[in-house]
Amino acid sequence: MKTNEIVSDTKLKKGSRELALQSYISLIPLAGGLSVSGIFFVLEMFTPLYMSLGVAGFGIAAMIGNLSFRxxxxxxxxxxxxxxxxxxxxxxxxxxxxxxxxxxxxxxxxxxxxxxxxxxxxxxxxxxxxxxxxxxxxxxxxxxxxxxxxxxxxxxxxxxxxxxxxxxxxxxxxxxxxxxxxxxxxxxxxxxxxxxxxxxxxxxxxxxxxxxxxxxxxxxxxxxxxxxxxxxxxxxxxxxxxxxxxxxxxxxxxxxxxxxx
Known part of the structure; x- marks a missing residue:
């Protein structure tokens, strides 16, 4: 962002949204869960698959929470x-x-x-x-x-x-x-x-x-x-x-x- 202008409401909203999307609380479980779920699916290891999808789901929920309530x-x-x-x-x-x-x-x-x-x-x-x-x-x-x-x-x-x-x-x-x-x-x-x-x-x-x-x-x-x-x-x-x-x-x-x- 330019440093020669005051941060407007629009720019603040955009910048904070980008931070929320990059939050490790949501990114790590989302990325980790999705990355291993593909492996478990190929290996037909369904219990770990469901667990990894649950972790990814937590990441998605955390992301929604960040955008909605934080x-x-x-x-x-x-x-x-x-x-x-x-x-x-x-x-x-x-x-x-x-x-x-x-x-x-x-x-x-x-x-x-x-x-x-x-x-x-x-x-x-x-x-x-x-x-x-x-x-x-x-x-x-x-x-x-x-x-x-x-x-x-x-x-x-x-x-x-x-x-x-x-x-x-x-x-x-x-x-x-x-x-x-x-x-x-x-x-x-x-x-x-x-x-x-x-x-x-x-x-x-x-x-x-x-x-x-x-x-x-x-x-x-x-x-x-x-x-x-x-x-x-x-x-x-x-x-x-x-x-x-x-x-x-x-x-x-x-x-x-x-x-x-």
């Missing part, structure tokens, strides 16, 4: 596994970005996103059991939102690297020298166009960086508003409202991310 359990398990994956990805990305990122505003934004996450987690711990599905969905949603923001900051790093390779001082001096000439050769005119193109590219990178940082500032503000409204999260309607706010913000950031390329 949905919440597998939804919770799915979210726990997925959240760990997101947290690891977040941690690695932060470490990699901080090693080489020069833009101080972007560095500060990373710190602010981490602070918002810590505060969000603190509020959840005060209102919900950390093993509950509601907790896992909300903390997972916030983690995914942070990851989207980090992906955008990672683009700042890429654009920074591109800008470093365009030496503005060198280009400016070359243009000054060429523009002082009264008559230009064809290759000099071509050189001017190339130099001006590089200046334009550098300006584009700078403009994209500014847009990313501006969009992240709006996301941080939205996070503050969400944090201020975290009340009575044990009520399903309140939990769903917060989750929807996180979903809406993630969609906005993802949509904007497409415009940075």
């Amino acid at each position: 949905q919440e359990h597998f939804k919770n398990e799915f979210m726990k596994v997925f959240n760990v994956k997101i947290q690891i990805e977040n941690k690695k990305k932060i470490e990699n970005i901080k090693k080489t990122l020069n833009n101080q505003k972007a560095v500060k934004q990373i710190e602010l996103f981490e602070q918002k996450h810590d505060r969000f987690e603190e509020v959840l711990n005060n209102q919900l059991n950390s093993t509950s599905l509601a907790y896992q969905r909300l903390i997972g949603g916030f983690d995914q939102l942070n990851l989207i923001a980090l992906n955008n900051i990672e683009k700042v790093l890429n654009y920074e690297s591109n800008m470093v390779n365009i030496d503005l001082n060198y280009i400016t001096k070359e243009l000054e020298t060429l523009n002082k000439k009264e008559v230009l050769t064809d290759y000099e005119e071509s050189e001017i166009k190339s130099l001006e193109t590089r200046i334009s590219l550098r300006a584009e990178y700078e403009e994209k960086i500014n847009r990313i940082l501006s969009d992240n500032e709006r996301a941080l503000t939205k996070m503050d508003i969400t944090l201020a409204n975290l009340t009575e999260l044990r009520k399903p309607e309140n939990m769903k409202h917060v989750l929807q706010e996180l979903q809406d913000l993630s969609e906005v950031l993802n949509k904007k991310a497409g415009s940075y390329n």
Whole structure:
């Protein structure tokens, strides 16, 4: 599953269903019973055959039970596994970005996103059991939102690297020298166009960086508003409202991310 979007009800249901079908409680007896029943049938060993079919039947019953009566359990398990994956990805990305990122505003934004996450987690711990599905969905949603923001900051790093390779001082001096000439050769005119193109590219990178940082500032503000409204999260309607706010913000950031390329 993609890690740049909040887990929807549909995706959660699908993921938990896959976990339920893969549960060893049902798979082992089902697979084991069916695999040996064929042998017993060929050998006409009917008592062991009936026993092996009974074991397989237990596996089928366990599978039906998982799908029918243990949905919440597998939804919770799915979210726990997925959240760990997101947290690891977040941690690695932060470490990699901080090693080489020069833009101080972007560095500060990373710190602010981490602070918002810590505060969000603190509020959840005060209102919900950390093993509950509601907790896992909300903390997972916030983690995914942070990851989207980090992906955008990672683009700042890429654009920074591109800008470093365009030496503005060198280009400016070359243009000054060429523009002082009264008559230009064809290759000099071509050189001017190339130099001006590089200046334009550098300006584009700078403009994209500014847009990313501006969009992240709006996301941080939205996070503050969400944090201020975290009340009575044990009520399903309140939990769903917060989750929807996180979903809406993630969609906005993802949509904007497409415009940075």
